[in-house]
Amino acid sequence: MNQSPSIGERDLRSALLRGLRGECPACGGARLFGRFLKPVSHCPACGQDWTLHSADDMPAYLVVLILGHVLVPILVAVNMRYDLPMWLDMSLWPGLALIMALAMIQPVKGAVIGFQWAKRMHGFAGGR
Numbered sequence: 020m021n022q023s024p025s026i027g028e029r030d031l032r033s034a035l036l037r038g039l040r041g042e043c044p045a046c047g048g049a050r051l052f053g054r055f056l057k058p059v060s061h062c063p064a065c066g067q068d069w070t071l072h073s074a075d076d077m078p079a080y081l082v083v084l085i086l087g088h089v090l091v092p093i094l095v096a097v098n099m100r101y102d103l104p105m106w107l108d109m110s111l112w113p114g115l116a117l118i119m120a121l122a123m124i125q126p127v128k129g130a131v132i133g134f135q136w137a138k139r140m141h142g143f144a145g146g147r
């Protein structure tokens with residue numbers, strides 16, 4: 020599982036994929052998140068310090084960006100084809116948006132942390 024790159028190199032693709040899956044972007048050998056959106060302080064498998072990340076609002080921004088590009092075209096297409104009652108429109112789309120946002124936020128945050136780690140951003144500049 021651990022495809023260790025040469026010293027100094029960090030594989031962006033595997034870091035992004037591991038982060039998306041909620042695994043440690045550095046080794047993939049343990050979970051990245053201790054709670055829903057709270058990364059563990061250190062990876063129990065490789066010891067990487069995850070308190071160094073600075074994902075901030077980027078995951079929420081990306082979720083809104085992706086959600087808007089997926090859900091709005093579906094909303095428009097459905098409403099052009101079907102005459103939904105107002106109560107259904109008013110509950111279906113916000114409900115779907117909430118469910119999709121909750122489903123996407125942890126994987127997107129994992130990918131953002133993986134990106135920062137692979138690109139040695141913020142506190143990830145040092146180390147192996």
Ligand SMILES: [Zn+2]
Nearest residue numbers: 043046062065
């Ligand atoms: Zn690890």
